[in-house]
Amino acid sequence: xxxxFELLQFSxxxxxxxxxxxxxxxxxxxxxxxxxxxxNLLTNRVRGLIVENGYVDKDYKDLFSAHxxxxxxxxSKFAMRIHAFLTPISHEAFLNLCVCGDSYIGFFVYYYAxxxxxxxxxxxxxxxxxxxxxxxxxxxxxxAGSELAVNGFPYxxxxxxxxxxxxxxx
Numbered sequence: 001x002x003x004x005f006e007l008l009q010f011s012x013x014x015x016x017x018x019x020x021x022x023x024x025x026x027x028x029x030x031x032x033x034x035x036x037x038x039x040n041l042l043t044n045r046v047r048g049l050i051v052e053n054g055y056v057d058k059d060y061k062d063l064f065s066a067h068x069x070x071x072x073x074x075x076s077k078f079a080m081r082i083h084a085f086l087t088p089i090s091h092e093a094f095l096n097l098c099v100c101g102d103s104y105i106g107f108f109v110y111y112y113a114x115x116x117x118x119x120x121x122x123x124x125x126x127x128x129x130x131x132x133x134x135x136x137x138x139x140x141x142x143x144a145g146s147e148l149a150v151n152g153f154p155y156x157x158x159x160x161x162x163x164x165x166x167x168x169x170x
Contacts, residue, residue: 013049014047030110048086052083
């Protein structure tokens with residue numbers, strides 16, 4: 001695992017085989033149960049990650065304004081969005097991410113509000129070598145002004161602090 005660069009709220013990592021859990025736990029401070037879940041999802045095909053700190057996620061923003069802004073202790077209103085790629089993303093590639101579109105696997109949102117949560121997740125199962133008969137849709141992600149598209153199936157973990165099954169199913 002090598003940190004390739006850091007620019008504003010973005011960091012890029014070159015992830016070798018089997019290094020994803022180490023990166024998530026040691027560098028990004030994910031709890032082991034969350035890092036294992038994410039690593040199982042992304043398999044061993046991920047070679048590049050772009051971590052977007054200070055991300056304002058629309059789902060977490062709704063939860064935050066409805067619940068977390070009114071509780072003690074205080075929680076951050078920002079999340080972390082992590083973009084996964086089949087190839088490492090150098091500084092030069094980051095400046096023109098559109099050329100990396102074929103290697104874009106998707107993203108997931110992580111936030112900690114007393115309990116670690118995996119928020120909105122869109123991952124292309126085909127690029128991970130997974131085969132399933134599910135309906136996919138095209139989602140767009142804007143990373144520092146570059147728009148990337150991913151065909152994926154949406155997922156969000158139910159936030160157990162809020163206990164709203166309907167929120168996760170919408």
